[in-house]
Amino acid sequence: MIPAMAVLLKWDFHLAQAIAMTVNPVVALFATLKHHRNKNVSWQTTKYVLPIATVTICFAAWLSNRIQSGWLELSFGIFLLWVLWNQVSSLRGKATTIHANTSQTPIRYATTGGITGTMAGFLGIGGGLIQVPLLNRLCGLKMKQAIGTSSSIMFITAICGATVKVFSLPSATNSAGELAGLQAIDALTHSFWLIPGAIIGAWFGAILTNIMPVRVIRIIFAILVAFASYKMIAGGSVILT
Numbered sequence: 001m002i003p004a005m006a007v008l009l010k011w012d013f014h015l016a017q018a019i020a021m022t023v024n025p026v027v028a029l030f031a032t033l034k035h036h037r038n039k040n041v042s043w044q045t046t047k048y049v050l051p052i053a054t055v056t057i058c059f060a061a062w063l064s065n066r067i068q069s070g071w072l073e074l075s076f077g078i079f080l081l082w083v084l085w086n087q088v089s090s091l092r093g094k095a096t097t098i099h100a101n102t103s104q105t106p107i108r109y110a111t112t113g114g115i116t117g118t119m120a121g122f123l124g125i126g127g128g129l130i131q132v133p134l135l136n137r138l139c140g141l142k143m144k145q146a147i148g149t150s151s152s153i154m155f156i157t158a159i160c161g162a163t164v165k166v167f168s169l170p171s172a173t174n175s176a177g178e179l180a181g182l183q184a185i186d187a188l189t190h191s192f193w194l195i196p197g198a199i200i201g202a203w204f205g206a207i208l209t210n211i212m213p214v215r216v217i218r219i220i221f222a223i224l225v226a227f228a229s230y231k232m233i234a235g236g237s238v239i240l241t
Contacts, residue, residue: 001194002124003228006073007235011190012180013069013076014172017124018165018187019194021061024126024158026195027202028151034206035148042145045135046152048106052113053120053127053153057161060121065165065172069180070236076123077232080225083129087222091215108138116153121161126154143214151206 001023005016035041064072112134120127128150135146166184174180209217 001198002076003231007231012172012174012182013073014065014169014174014180015182015186015190017064017072018162018169018182018184019190020126021124021158021162021165022187022191023194023198025155025162027198028126028155028158030199031151031202031206032148032155034203035151035209038144038148038206038210040145040148040210041152042141042149043152045104045109045139045141045149048109049113049116049131049135049139050153050156052110053117053157054160056114056117057121057127057157058117058164060118061124061161061165062121062168064122064124065168067173069172069174072123072236073232074236077229077234077236079119079123079129080229080232084222084225084229086133087218087225091218091222104139112138113153117157117161120154120157121165124165126158128154144209147209148206 001020002013002016005011005019006013009016011019032041112131115134116127116131119125119130128147131150131153132143132146135141135149136143139146141149166187169182169184169187170179172180172182
């Protein structure tokens with residue numbers, strides 16, 4: 001969603017982040033309901049990961065508005081390169097999953113929540129891009145269960161992160177280090193028009209997750225991430241120069 005708004009609609013990156021974070025709770029809610037129905041949510045994992053993820057996403061969202069938009073866009077593109085590498089590694093069979101019976105410890109839960117919340121707040125994403133691989137590899141959840149559990153965690157963290165991001169928008173700085181002149185009402189208005197399509201997409205995506213082979217999901221995801229990464233890095237570099 002963020003690359004689409006930044007590249008196709010030419011909106012300020014801070015605004016794109018705020019809108020995406022506002023829409024995310026709705027997406028997460030409908031996705032969670034569908035995943036729960038398909039028995040793909042580990043509520044025990046949600047309970048332990050959620051607290052630290054909530055705290056860190058709020059702080060990171062507040063901090064992100066004090067960083068120039070060009071740097072955020074460039075950072076987003078670089079982060080997507082990591083996501084792409086993660087997907088390619090999984091497709092090549094090099095990803096390592098720890099067995100669930102030995103991996104679900106408080107430290108692993110806290111690490112997953114801390115990393116997810118920090119990156120989600122800083123980049124303006126729901127956190128699934130980071131959280132799904134961590135739940136899968138670090139906490140030992142199966143891939144489909146990791147996706148469903150991530151949605152359940154994101155529902156709460158996204159509400160908190162979006163609230164901080166949106167209402168601190170007036171302090172957001174542009175690529176020149178000046179106030180971008182953004183207001184909370186801008187993000188809320190645009191979000192209102194995006195939410196209906198996001199609801200349909202979340203519901204349909206959850207259905208596809210349950211019926212499509214994991215390998216196919218990874219391939220489609222990798223292609224989208226590769227394109228988005230290129231556009232973000234190119235766009236951020238142009239802005240900063």
